[in-house]
Amino acid sequence: MLPKDLVAASSRPLVLAILARGESYGYALLQEVRRLSGGEIAWTEGMLYPVLHRLEREGLLRGRWRKGPSGRRRKYYALSTRGRRSQVKERERWSTVHETLLRAWKAAAPSI
């Protein structure tokens, strides 16, 4: 399991990346994060919604209420145009962090 601060920091790029594939809703987003991380990233589920609402306020997501397959009304989220641009930037930033770490580890222990 990842530490809390890392999980919190990664929530924004993860949400944006998953929604880049199409609209979704809270529960499905959590399941997708769990599947993609092999269960390593475990959010306290209720904490996802403030993140979604913050992104919506920032204009990166558009939320829309409609009936889901079960007949219940459900809020679906999709990336806005601004959200798509932000997703690309997030991807670049995290790729930079990832590549920097790889180079640092390689320099520290070339055998890895």
Add this chain to the structure above:
Amino acid sequence: MVHGSRDAASGVEGGGPFDLSERIRAWRDRLAGAEALGPREVDELEDHLRESVDSLVGSGLSPEEAFLVATCRLGRPEEIDREFGKLDRLGVGFRRLRWMMVGYVVVAGLGILIQSLSITVASLASRLGSQGRWFLPGYVVLMALGLVAAGRVASKAARGEQPWLASLSRRTREWAATRGGKLGLYALTAAAVTALHGLRGVAQSLARTGVAPESGLFWIANVWIGLAWSYLWPLAMVAYVLHVGRRRRAGAG
């Protein structure tokens, strides 16, 4: 808006005494008391909870176990509220202020009503018996008892222990369950201050009848109790709000 009490619950309920809809209603009541959560946010969280319960029941858990696991995974209502509160600090502050004003007006109105009744009863009683000597303490004691009763009713409503609540609409029940506790607190504080006022009345009566002489100390106490009567319980509301703020910050730390 009640979404899906029929669908998620179907196939989940009916196997025993556990009532999923009832448990979800109680869970909603707790969430509805949160200052940063509106009905839309609670609806969204309820949809999540129902889907989570359905999924867990599908994987072999009993409805009761599924509900416990799903609520645990969703997180404590206070934590969720705190996170939502960070999104709109100003709005939360205004809602709190609005609630304080409503609480003050409701308890003040209730006080006037009980005061009128108490004056009538005490007036009748004193005419029958003691030539008005015990009028003031009598009515104040009745008023304090009335406020204690109102406080207890409001507090019981907050705990869902009032059977008549079941006949009300869901929004009204949620309101009673969440605001009742605060109203009860205000009413009980008002009752405590009224009781002090009653003690003043007793002291005045004793002085008037010559049982205990009036002294400087008596008049100082008289003035201070009068001030407490006017200002203590509004200040108690402010103290309560500050206490809530401190508790939230402590929880965040």
